[in-house]
Amino acid sequence: MHRTGVPPSRFTFSSVLNACARLPAILEGKQVHKRLIQSGLLPNNKIVVAMIAGYGKCGDVKEARSVFDCVRETEDASCWAAMVACYAQNGCAKEAIDMYMEMRAREVKISDVAIVGALSACTQLGDAELATTLAADVGRLCRGRGVFVWNALIHMHAKCGSLDLARKEFNAMKERDVITYSTMITALADHGQSQEALSMFQQMQNEGLRPNEVTFISILNACSHGGLVKEGCESFELMTSVFGIRPLAEHVTCMVDLLGRAGQLERAYNLVMENVELANDPGIWGAFHAACRLHGDVEMGEMAARKLGEMDPEDPGNQVVLASGYASNSDWQAAEKVRKMISGKGTKRSPGCSWISG
DNA sequence: CTAGGGTTAG
Known part of the structure; x- marks a missing residue:
């Protein structure tokens, strides 16, 4: 790896670990982790975050947690957020919420990433009461919130039973993306509003957004729920012929x-x-x-x-x-x-x- | 000193 004799710095480790997490390249990531330990460098927050994300991506929650435990007391908000996200992505909704609540109790700063993890976990649980709490947290703590937060919030409301609240958030957004629309289309279909889902799909295209393969799963699902055979066939045709999606x-x-x-x-x-x-x-x-x-x-x-x-x-x-x-x-x-x-x-x-x- | 963690279907 580094035959030149120049030892890798923390910067190098974190960059390479991120690359491994992104690919993801599990085996290589393990090798780098091993070398990090051999190097005797103490992992800083960036490295810890990269490792939590890396282990999270390959589904190894336990290992991610043990990395987190090494820095638990530093109360670095990014490490906590990465761990909440890791739990949420791996279906450990309960653990994600527990950790989020601990962050609140310790007054660790709640970033977009942390709240998105909590919102996603609540979505998995379908817990309406918790949804109310988290929605209030978003209002108070995430004022400059990005589109990730909006999207996760809409999804949570829809899955926790309130299409109205999902709609309200959707309408309050200034900048929507393809995920915003895909989420709303699914929400409408789940609540039996297939025609509304189709209008939403139209609105999305009017806004100049390009539907992706997930959008089409959403829209076909909506047609299926509503028994809209003609519209479903047209959408399928649109997907393959106009948008070139296989x-x-x-x-x-x-x-x-x-x-x-x-x-x-x-x-x-x-x-x-x-x-x-x-x-x-x-x-x-x-x-x-x-x-x-x-x-x-x-x-x-x-x-x-x-x-x-x-x-x-x-x-x-x-x-x-x-x-x-x-x-x-x-x-x-x-x-x-x-x-x-x-x-x-x-x-x-x-x-x-x-x-x-x- | 550099660098990152996240949302949509099923």
């Missing part, structure tokens, strides 16, 4: 769901075949299978069930689909449950690993 499995799943619910199984099937590079996605076939069940198409349903079985025979969800016998025509809620299981979070997880232990 469909992801999520887009096709939404479309299969939309067409399938409307009883257009053949169209749904054709769409899957047009995107054959995604034909190994269990989510898509799960949606198709559910649609077949809904409309009593036994033949297509069994075909979908076989596909699911071939794709991942180990998956317990697929075993249920195959074993339960599709044609038994029992309850369709079970099929829905299976579909959720299959399309849900992956069953395979990489084990957490430390940068030190290599």
Whole structure:
């Protein structure tokens, strides 16, 4: 690494660690951490933040926490904020909130990053009372708040049950971005306002913002919820032809769901075949299978069930689909449950690993 | 002295 004999400075370590976190390059990050320890340099706040973020990105919350614990008493606001963010990003909502509350108690400065982590954690919990508290904190503590804070705030309100508050914040914003709109579109769809979601999509384009692949997941989801077949198909077409976005499995799943619910199984099937590079996605076939069940198409349903079985025979969800016998025509809620299981979070997880232990 | 931590879907 440094054959010249010039030893790396703290600046070097923090820069390289940030690069590793950004990529992310887990193994390299561990190597650098190891070298840092060998160098005998005491890590400063910048280095600590870089390491917390790095471990956080590879899902190793424990290691991030142990780095944090080394500087816990310095009360450096950035380290605390990085740790709150790390918890929130890894689904440790409770821990994120506890740490945020401790920051408040110790009067550690609440930065945008810290509040965004807390807002995100509250969103995960769906805790309306906590949402009220945090919204008040934002008002008092984050007056120069950036778009990250606004977006996280809107998302929190929507998921904690208040579309009105989400709207209010949205309307108060001066500068919105693509995430602001994607968040609002999802919020409206979740609250059954599919037409409003479509207007929001239009407004976004009028503002000159370019929708991304997540925006289209949001909009297709809205169409699916509202049974807006025509609008959904038009949006899909818009995405591919005008914006040149290649469909992801999520887009096709939404479309299969939309067409399938409307009883257009053949169209749904054709769409899957047009995107054959995604034909190994269990989510898509799960949606198709559910649609077949809904409309009593036994033949297509069994075909979908076989596909699911071939794709991942180990998956317990697929075993249920195959074993339960599709044609038994029992309850369709079970099929829905299976579909959720299959399309849900992956069953395979990489084990957490430390940068030190290599 | 330099440098960073964050929001959207499922």
